[in-house]
Amino acid sequence: MSEQIVKMTVGELSDRLATRDVSAVEAATAYLDKISELDGDIGAYITVTAERALEQAAKVDKLRTEGEKLSPLAGIPAGIKDNICTKGIRTTCASRMLENFIPPYNAFVIERLEERNVVMLGKLNMDEFAMGSTNETSYYKPVRNPRDLTRVPGGSSGGGAAAVAAGEAAFALGSDTGGSIRQPAAFCGIVGMKPTYGAVSRNGAVALASSLDQIGPLTKNVLDSALVLEAIIGYDENDATSLDYDWPSFTQRLEQGAKGLRIALPKEYFGEGAAAEIKEAVKAAASKYERLGATVEEVSLPNMRYALPAYYVISSAEASSNLARFDGVKYGFRAEGCNDIDEIYKATRSEGFGREVKRRIMLGSFVLSAGYYDAYYKKALQVRTLICEDFNRVFERFDVILAPVAPTTAYKLGENSGNPLEMYMGNIYTVPINIAGLPSLSIPCGTDSQGLPIGMQLIGKPFAEPLLYQAAYAFEQSSGKGDA
Amino acid sequence: MMVSQAVLQKYEMVVGLEVHVELKTKTKIFCRCPTEFGAEPNTQCCPICLGMPGTLPVLNRQVVNFAVKAGLATNCEIALTTKQYRKHYFYPDLPKAYQISQYDLPLCEHGYLDIETEKGAKRIGITRIHIEEDAGKLVHVEGKGTMIDLNRGGMPLIEIVSEPDIHSAEEAKAYLQKLRAVIMYIGVSDCKMNQGSFRCDVNISVRQKGEKGLGVRSEIKNINSFQFVVKAIEYEFVRHVEAIEAGEKLIQETRRFDQSSGKTFSMRSKENATDYCYSPDPDLPVIEISDEMRNTLKAEIPALPDQRKQRYMEEYGLTAYAAEQLTIQREIADYFEKAAAQTSYPTLVANMILSDVARLLPPDETDIPIDPAHFAAIAQMSGDGRINSGTCRKLVQALWENDTDPESLVREKGLEQISDTDVLTAFANEVISEQQKSVADYRAGKAAAFQVLVGQVMKKTSGRGNPVKIKEILADLLK
Incomplete structure (x- = not known):
């Protein structure tokens, strides 16, 4: 039974829990057992909260026995990326800097999950402060791809993607600043959703780049993604960038099909940079959409080539600012043996942050410094406007943009870790979406010759989440991938 | 330096x-x-x-x-x-x-x-x-x-x-x-x-x-x-x-x-x-x-100091400087208006606030511990000539420590101004005979000596003499 439980989707497990065919404690136990069995190899978790998970599960079972009306997510075991604050449970951001940081508050999304009696299994490994796309920058340990343990799971939400793919969590919450949900989802062969900027409150998510960050679900299939996003989406008065919008149900219109859908294929996503097998897989998906009754047309997003540099300027600038607070004064790591405050700052930040984090802080401080601001930061903001205009133009005539998530499938551990630029190039297809604040859903669309998963993304205009789910579901159903 | x-x-x-x-x-x-x-x-x-x-x-x-x-x-x-x-x-x-x-x-x-x-x-x-x-x-x-x-x-x-x-x-x-x-x-x-x-x-x-x-x-x-x-x-x-x-x-x-x-x-x-x-x-x-x-x-903004200042200059004939000084603290201006409304000598109220009160108020404080009606009464007595300016200042000081009706205080303590020519002339003659040196100095053209003589007459009235009268009488007697 235990093996079956961890293979179930959220939707299936939810049904079994509702009929009391499976108890929440059984479900939690199955997942905790799986974590014990596999996580030594995979490294998806930084902290496992087994005791708490079993307590939460027992509470769910009790409520259900008492006849309480429960959310479809009640009793579902989930993992949470370790940059999302959890009250009383350490939240490290995979950094030495926050090794012992225990937040006295919950993130908005955690409150939402707790209200729905989701069972939290633990805190998931990630690239340090979400900087990286291989999960190798974690201070604690790298994460390995469950599909091939010699390969990376992608990042920065690599722990979440690996956990869901390996049956170590029914779903996970990740964060996506430049592709950090979608790329690991693609590398691990699961579904990852980056919602419209402002759709999910950032309150309590440790910021990487505030104008780009969004929290979203990593799930086994499209329905699960819709179920989880419905639970965490919505206005939060404690996040000034939160959207006050009346969201429709995502699950209700899933089965409306792809007929009449106008799909755009941006030619810039099918250039020399992308692996041939990936281009073929996404084009094959486009053909399938045509067979399902959609129209597909090639379009151009001419400013895409500026997106990556603009992204690294904006995100590093915001990151250097957001991470300034980690100074060893109030919480977290503090270097020993310092004689004065300046020494504390220097030593704490030198020893507390890893290489990639320091690289981005320096890059960010540079582009914000007097004399360089206009040439870099201001220019990047101008590029941001151009990119938004590119997308707007396409969305005047199309409902969805279909594109690859990443130019390659999962690489070997260590393959790119010595070459930051190479690593940054891996985000080339995902960052434009964050720059424009758009929703994008990453779903599997086949495997390459080595059997590694290939992901494609369905990109919509702001608030197009219901449509993206509908389109993705149609594809998933036609591929026979909806069942676990 | x-x-x-x-x-x-x-x-x-x-x-x-x-x-x-x-x-x-x-x-x-x-x-x-x-x-x-x-x-x-x-x-x-x-x-x-x-x-x-x-x-x-x-x-x-x-x-x-x-x-x-x-x-x-x-x-x-x-x-x-x-x-x-x-x-x-x-x-x-x-x-x-x-x-x-x-x-x-x-x-x-x-x-x-x-x-x-x-x-x-x-x-x-x-x-x-x-x-x-x-x-x-x-x-x-x-x-x-x-x-x-x-x-x-x-x-x-x-x-x-x-x-x-x-x-x-x-x-x-x-x-x-x-x-x-x-x-x-x-x-x-x-x-x-x-x-x-x-x-x-x-x-x-x-x-x-x-x-x-x-x-x-x-x-x-x-x-x-x-x-x-x-x-x-x-x-x-x-x-x-x-x-x-x-x-x-x-x-x-x-x-x-x-x-x-x-x-x-x-x-x-x-x-x-x-x-x-x-x-x-x-x-x-x-x-x-x-x-x-x-x-x-904008509609919520009350009359600002400059508007009040303008009004004080027009209504009470205050100088621009005095009006500015009075209006830079809202509570003081409010107090001034309350007191000024209860006397026929608003300018005196202004002067008393800017000199006597300013001396007594600690920096940054605006709380005047005297009933505005009492303050106005002092100004009234002063303006009417019933008390002299020295008494006026002493009354402000006294009420600051213990606020009471200044009219009764003046009556009880006999603080009314002495303007009677005969009484003042008698005191003046005493002083002239006692202060030969000052008299000589004055006659030799030293103006300061005259102030000494005025001070001495005032002393004999226990500070209650009418200073204008005293000066007139002394000037007459020393011609």
Whole structure:
């Protein structure tokens, strides 16, 4: 039974829990057992909260026995990326800097999950402060791809993607600043959703780049993604960038099909940079959409080539600012043996942050410094406007943009870790979406010759989440991938 | 000081002031912590104002409303949209290592205030007013080291930057008094200097009179009384002149004013100044100020000091200077109006407030412990000639300590003025025979000797004599 439980989707497990065919404690136990069995190899978790998970599960079972009306997510075991604050449970951001940081508050999304009696299994490994796309920058340990343990799971939400793919969590919450949900989802062969900027409150998510960050679900299939996003989406008065919008149900219109859908294929996503097998897989998906009754047309997003540099300027600038607070004064790591405050700052930040984090802080401080601001930061903001205009133009005539998530499938551990630029190039297809604040859903669309998963993304205009789910579901159903 | 008055006369100072005013909103600028002053250290903080990971600021709209009011009351243009920026620097009292402030698009710009000094009226330009959060406070505890109190962190501030239109310490003081008056009139701050809710930075440079360019500037940080602003400016002016005269090179630097020595000391020079890496705060959307909102706030602004001042000049015939002095503290002006309404001598009430009351009031205080009706009664008796000016002053002093009906006090203690010519002539004759030397001096042309004789007659009346009469009688007798 235990093996079956961890293979179930959220939707299936939810049904079994509702009929009391499976108890929440059984479900939690199955997942905790799986974590014990596999996580030594995979490294998806930084902290496992087994005791708490079993307590939460027992509470769910009790409520259900008492006849309480429960959310479809009640009793579902989930993992949470370790940059999302959890009250009383350490939240490290995979950094030495926050090794012992225990937040006295919950993130908005955690409150939402707790209200729905989701069972939290633990805190998931990630690239340090979400900087990286291989999960190798974690201070604690790298994460390995469950599909091939010699390969990376992608990042920065690599722990979440690996956990869901390996049956170590029914779903996970990740964060996506430049592709950090979608790329690991693609590398691990699961579904990852980056919602419209402002759709999910950032309150309590440790910021990487505030104008780009969004929290979203990593799930086994499209329905699960819709179920989880419905639970965490919505206005939060404690996040000034939160959207006050009346969201429709995502699950209700899933089965409306792809007929009449106008799909755009941006030619810039099918250039020399992308692996041939990936281009073929996404084009094959486009053909399938045509067979399902959609129209597909090639379009151009001419400013895409500026997106990556603009992204690294904006995100590093915001990151250097957001991470300034980690100074060893109030919480977290503090270097020993310092004689004065300046020494504390220097030593704490030198020893507390890893290489990639320091690289981005320096890059960010540079582009914000007097004399360089206009040439870099201001220019990047101008590029941001151009990119938004590119997308707007396409969305005047199309409902969805279909594109690859990443130019390659999962690489070997260590393959790119010595070459930051190479690593940054891996985000080339995902960052434009964050720059424009758009929703994008990453779903599997086949495997390459080595059997590694290939992901494609369905990109919509702001608030197009219901449509993206509908389109993705149609594809998933036609591929026979909806069942676990 | 090394330089003479004549040398100082060749130079003029160019001064601009930056004032930080703490707004009296109920909660802090980006969280819901209370803003009361004087709480136990670190009891008015939350994860947001402590800048803890993952927390987000949400702007308290009342801060914008108060700042717009301050802008309107100082004749500023109000921006239609304005942004908040992060100003980065590392210091233990700044939990996020950046202060949320404003940069190139301040909320208010291009305003002015009219000031009045004894030399006359002058207009001082206001460059900008922007909103920002306050930092915490470092407390040095003997034997324990430096402690951090973050109660003040995240308190709402406006920074008001003047144009460098100020050319004397007196003008600086008049500007600060006027600014404080306006802010207090509109009720957006208590402006308590001793509690740090009104703090001043001075930017000063010195040049030869007639020159157009500016000298090397020094900035004196965080001065917490008007008196110290005056002292710091005067000290710094002389220091600059001395350096220029001696051919020394001044450097652009930040200095602090030491209260005990009355001197300024260098804190840091501009060469190693921090680059604040200003950047727009992505957590905070653009602030919009609609016409409707601006008009609503404008309608809430009460009569300002200048309007009252104008009225006092017209209604009571006060001089511009007296009217300005009376109106720079709202409570004092209110008190004046209450008392003035109950006597036929409002000018006397004004003079009594500006001389006798001003002497008795501690700095920054406005609470006059005398019933305005009693105060008016003193003015009435004085104006009617029933008491003389000395008695008038003594009565104010007496009622300050123990407020009572001054009429009965005058009656009980027999303080009425003696104007009877026969009585005064008798006293005058006694004095003339007793004070032969002064009489001789007076006759030899020494005017001061006459005052001595008047004083002696007054003494014989126990201070109750009518001074005008005494002078007439003495002058007559000594012809």
